[in-house]
Amino acid sequence: MKKITATIIKEWQLMRRDISGLLLLLVMPAALIIVMALIQDAPFKDYQELRFDLLLADNDHGRLARQITDGLKQSKNFRIVDSIDGKPVTEQVVTKLLGDGKYKIGIVIPSGVTAEIVNSANIVVNDISRKTGMDARLPIRGMREQIYIHLYFDPVSKPAFRTAISSALDKYIAYSCSNILMQRLAMLSNDSNPASDTGNQENLRKVMQGICVKEEPLSDKAKYTQHLSSVQHNVPAWAIFGMFFIIIPIAGHMIREREDGSALRISLIPSAASYVAMGKIIFYTFICALQFMLMLCIGLWAMPLFGLPALFPGLHSWLLLPIAISIGFAATAYGFLVGTLFKTINQALPFGSVSIVILSAIGGIWVPVGILPHTMQLMAMASPLHWSLEAVNQVILRNGDLSSVMPAISILLISGAAFWLASILINNRRGNIA
């Protein structure tokens, strides 16, 4: 134990004198977390939280246009712009301003669209009344070909954004059409009892709103489940990314110690090598865990200073400590493998850095794994960063308990042990002094 403690003290003495290494381990991930959370704040927000200027060219001036406008105004997403400099917006203005990138969305409601819907509704009502033996005859004319409400987007808009906006508009249009149809039906019944007009319309409104969609929590604890926000994703993701950068000082020290002969000195001391290795593993794992906790503190207390929400650490936040230790062990052991594989710092450091970037990309650090193609999702399983993020997300997003994080923790510990074993085997095979 004294030998392990001596190694831990020695590593600490080396680290505290390596200011640039300390900055790399602590300040860089902190800066990365804050910058990435700020940059990704908007893309992570739900569309409901965002507000867009929407150009509206109303050539119809009828009920449909009015109902669409009212619906859009009630939604928090849109601010309707139907005139510019006192002049009504036209289709030409819509296409020009969107083409210039000044607006994101434009709607052009063609002339006569309300009349067409009313005509269609009258046809339906007359058909019903004929079949039920009533003699209502609402005025009709021949149906036109399909009429389109034109929707324009800024060319740089993402497909997901377009789909969301189209769906919202479809909803308003469907609602307006049903409303008009119901009003025509109400008129049919009012012919026999005009006094009941208000009551019928109210009943129809209730019928229309009778079946709705409402999101429910999975369980009581899920009431606290967090939505994937910029802070909830970026703080753990980039903290894990930063933790794996521990491989830079580890591999660097290992190679330097081989080059300057201090590794030879250790190997000449009877049975010291295994204690030294254990001391290093414990020290760097502790540093990783400390680094992770510091990053969580930034998420908890520094993020609100930048106008972002504070990190929610989950209902079982104590689990983050064993998770951080498991991640630290996997990262440290990977550092040992890189330090063993390469003979020079010039080989090890670029490989180490690039491999972390690749493992983080396939592991879901940059974008959630769920939106990656199937093959990439399978590849993600091979990345220890994926299991690291999975374990943390179980706690901070899904309020998972010990049993739910154990699989990821086990995989991280097994990965660490595998990296460790591989470095011992390679070392023995090469006859390196470690």
Added chain:
Amino acid sequence: MSIAIEIKDIRKNYKDAWSPALDGFSFYVKPNQVAGLLGPNGAGKTTCINILCGLIKPDSGTAAIGGKDCIKDKAAIRSMIGMVPQQIALFGELTAMENFRYIGKLYGLENYKIKTHTQYLLGRLGLEKHANKRINAYSGGMKRRANIIASLLHEPELLILDEPTAGVDVQSRAMILEFLKEYRLQGKTILYTSHLMDEAEQICDEVVIIDEGRFIISGTPGDLIKNTTDCKRLEDVFLHFTGRSVRD
């Protein structure tokens, strides 16, 4: 207790090497002696030392220190020997004292022993004023002396030095040689390699000349000079047996 070194018919071939590093090399060092292992570059001196320290395995032959096999009894061998490698095998960013404390701990020494012994060695090798300076801030001579101290913390019975005075100034060299003589007087055995023949002549009881992995000759410096034609110094003897051609 003083211990002897015995190497018998050692052969060692490195992968991709065009000739064997050691080719049936044998020698014996009596206890409580300073023995010089001398040879040109690539003669096989460092390979021989590495085999004695259990760092590499010979292809054939035996190597023993104090009757213990260098390959089978690595742990016992390593506790008996103090090895001063050619490189400054210390942590440059740590102070000398931090290095010695750490190395002492790895040898399993108690704090008081590390402290008293380190203070004695620092004083003896002229580093007491610099004990709390980082090794990287030391001069070449100071680094060499610190390198020797680190190998003596556990008071080994056998001290193996691989060119301990390479690149040091005259004063440091004199201090190191003086110290080695004194150390030998404590009943220790010393095996030492060097290119500097005058140095070997000065401190060695016996020298072994090795070339191309083979034993050439051994004896006391005085006997070798006396018994070799037209030789007045050990360097003449060395050139007589190893030739004047430059080695790769």
